[in-house]
Amino acid sequence: MYRFWTVFFALVPILGTALCVYAFYNHELLWFGESGSWWLPEDISTFGKDIDRIFNFLGWIVMITFIACNILLCWFMWKYADKPGDTRKATYSHGNHNLEVFWTSATAILLAVIAMSQLGIWMEIKFPSSSVDVPVFANVTARQFEWRITYPGPDGEFGTIDDFESNSDFVVPVGRKIKMMLRSQDVLHSFFLPNMRVKQDAVPGLAIPVWFEATKTGQYDLVCAELCGWGHYKMKGRLTVLSKEDYDRWQKSAIAESNRAGSDEEDEE
Numbered sequence: 524m525y526r527f528w529t530v531f532f533a534l535v536p537i538l539g540t541a542l543c544v545y546a547f548y549n550h551e552l553l554w555f556g557e558s559g560s561w562w563l564p565e566d567i568s569t570f571g572k573d574i575d576r577i578f579n580f581l582g583w584i585v586m587i588t589f590i591a592c593n594i595l596l597c598w599f600m601w602k603y604a605d606k607p608g609d610t611r612k613a614t615y616s617h618g619n620h621n622l623e624v625f626w627t628s629a630t631a632i633l634l635a636v637i638a639m640s641q642l643g644i645w646m647e648i649k650f651p652s653s654s655v656d657v658p659v660f661a662n663v664t665a666r667q668f669e670w671r672i673t674y675p676g677p678d679g680e681f682g683t684i685d686d687f688e689s690n691s692d693f694v695v696p697v698g699r700k701i702k703m704m705l706r707s708q709d710v711l712h713s714f715f716l717p718n719m720r721v722k723q724d725a726v727p728g729l730a731i732p733v734w735f736e737a738t739k740t741g742q743y744d745l746v747c748a749e750l751c752g753w754g755h756y757k758m759k760g761r762l763t764v765l766s767k768e769d770y771d772r773w774q775k776s777a778i779a780e781s782n783r784a785g786s787d788e789e790d791e792e
């Protein structure tokens with residue numbers, strides 16, 4: 524009976540480990556980043572696989588560490604349980620120098636490996652110097668609590684008469700490298716396209732280049748991933764990925780629409 528509490532408290536790490544293994548095994552994370560993962564939304568980005576590979580790699584490290592800690596925990600609970608008739612006294616220790624050295628350097632090495640393994644893809648996606656060499660497709664400006672998206676229009680230049688805007692609905696063509704400049708008008712926001720594996724802070728005073736390429740048409744989420752004020756929850760926009768033909772059609776109608784809105788305003792004045 525004296526093992527009762529050992530077994531009782533060991534249930535927590537045992538169940539935790541079982542759940543962890545189930546989550547990994549059952550959702551194909553064992554296969555390093557094929558689609559069908561339970562944890563991640565559908566990947567429609569050209570660099571999505573690389574991002575997911577890092578995510579899964581980190582998941583593996585966490586899982587192995589978690590399980591190892593739980594096994595140790597259970598073992599200690601078993602080994603040091605109070606036995607009937609046991610007269611041993613508790614002893615106090617200041618730790619073990621060798622062990623300290625071991626797990627400090629093991630963690631350091633692990634962190635270095637993680638840092639190195641993501642350098643390549645980080646450089647490809649985030650470095651302004653390696654940003655894609657295409658004209659800016661749109662200016663995206665965050666503000667409390669919406670996304671203002673300005674397109675340069677057919678002439679490809681901003682600040683001209685054919686510019687047009689859309690509000691919280693970012694429309695892009697599929698299969699084309701999209702480069703945008705991200706700004707904020709007021710506070711910190713975070714531009715987040717989960718399906719595109721893109722997340723970038725919008726910082727007041729900075730224009731930050733962001734690029735991505737969609738591999739599939741459809742409608743996806745555009746959300747703000749930075750608590751930016753009371754209305755943060757409604758800063759939910761949309762990413763609409765269209766085929767090339769549909770995009771051209773949409774662009775024509777959006778320009779016509781904004782011309783109409785413009786002339787209405789003039790009429791009112």
Ligand SMILES: [Cu+2]
Binds near residue numbers: 665
């Ligand atoms: Cu926001």
